[in-house]
Amino acid sequence: MTSGQRALRVAMVAGEASGDLLAGLLLDGLRTRWPDLVATGIGGPQMAARGFQPAWPSDKLAVRGYVEVLRHYREIVGIRDALKARLLASPPDLFIGVDAPDFNLDLEASLKAAGIPTVHFVSPSIWAWRADRVEKIRRSVDQVLCIFPFEPALLARHGIAATYVGHPLANAIPMQVDRAAARRQLGLAANDSVVAVLPGSRASEIQYLADRFFRAVALIRKERPSTKFVVPAVPLLKERIESRARAAGIHSDVLILQGQSHMALAACDVTLIASGTATLEAALFKRPMVIAYNMNWLSWQIMRRKKLQPWVGLPNILCQDFVVPELLQDAATPEALATAVMQWLDARVSAPEKIAAVEKRFSALHAELQRDTSQLATDAIQKILEG
Secondary structure, three states, rough: OOOOOOOOEEEEEEEHHHHHHHHHHHHHOOOOOOOEEEEEEEOOHHHHHHOOOEEHHHHHHHHHHHHHHHHHHHHHOOOOHHHHHHHHHHHOOOEEEEEEHHHHHHHHHHHOOOOOOEEEEEOOOOOOOOOHHHHHHHHHEEEEOOOOOHHHHHHHHOOOEEEEEOOHHHOOOOOOOOOOHHHHHHOOOOOEEEEEEOOOOOOOHHHHHHHHHHHHHHHHHHHHOOOOOEEEEHHHHHHHHHHHHHHHOOOHEEEEHHHHEHHHHHOEEEEEOOOOOOHHHHHHHHEEEEEEEEHHHHHHHHHHHHHHOOOOOOHHHOOOOOOOEEEEHHHHOHHHHHHHHHHHHHHHHHHHHHHHHHHHHHHHHHHHHHHHHHHHHHHHHHHHHHH
16 A cells, blocks of 8 residues: 555454454554554454454453363354454455464455455464364465464465564563563562462463462462462453452462563563463563463363374473473372472572573574564565555
8 A cells, every 4th residue: 555545454353362462563563554554353452552443352252172162152153254244245455364263264264265365463383283274274364474483384385375474572572671670560579489370361261270370379378478479360350360369268369460461470480371372471581480271171182182292382382392391281280380380489599500591492582583573574464465
């Protein structure tokens, strides 16, 4: 689009908090190149803060696991059908699906067949699980914007156009973080032992993880009463998290924040964290972590059979090593979680070289993911629009 032409009309769909965050950062770049951009679809507060006009909130799509999706299937499919009808009746110049591949790929296939250019931001993890998705990706999208450097070559082998744009969080999070300043803002002392507890951004994650995490907190408190705990809560789930903390008897012992996950990660010594995008954020903050996950038993049985790598946590996948521990499903007991967290706390004194080694690995990862994402992404989108 050039000056004097009508505003660029873009439809976007981002599911859950992590997609909303990535889409918000992408919108910054889009608005820099196309200041009059009109963006509508499904999104969350990060996107809305950039002028996005949501027809549905992104939390409607925040469901993980086969059984969990089945419970919400009719509602989710109804939303997708309604959005598809709206976009086909009034076609945008471009559709950008941000993650949420189960929702977006089918929608993108219909839009692409109707002649609407489609871009998918964040390659589906065919290198980690569900490699059978590759044919659907080829059928559905004109361009994939990849956040990991090895993905374009992998997609190219299957005839899928892809561009490495770096990870926008690698630019949003500084290479060196002021831990002392974050602690001051949260009312924590410089010499406190601080654990950030992140039980997830989906209701299903709070259901399956929060009790385990908070019982682990109670065990750590019993062993080390001076330890401080901060819990950044997705605003829509804050009351639910507070209820779980009260049930575990630790509500008065933890600082539950309204959002502010980056502040919590900047302030902490170690984080107990649900597997997902947040683990990569923790790695970019160079924090030791204990990654955990638990879900419906049947969903777990299905997912583990489709897994292609020995790791589940993004930092370990990207480093191709168990840099930090993963405690999954039945292994994620409160006792095991508490022990793993306390081992990191002990290492600050007894094995500082172990902490330094993690920080070195995560610093190298940060540098690898740092690119001019806005420029690279909008350049790729410009080519699609011109093509």
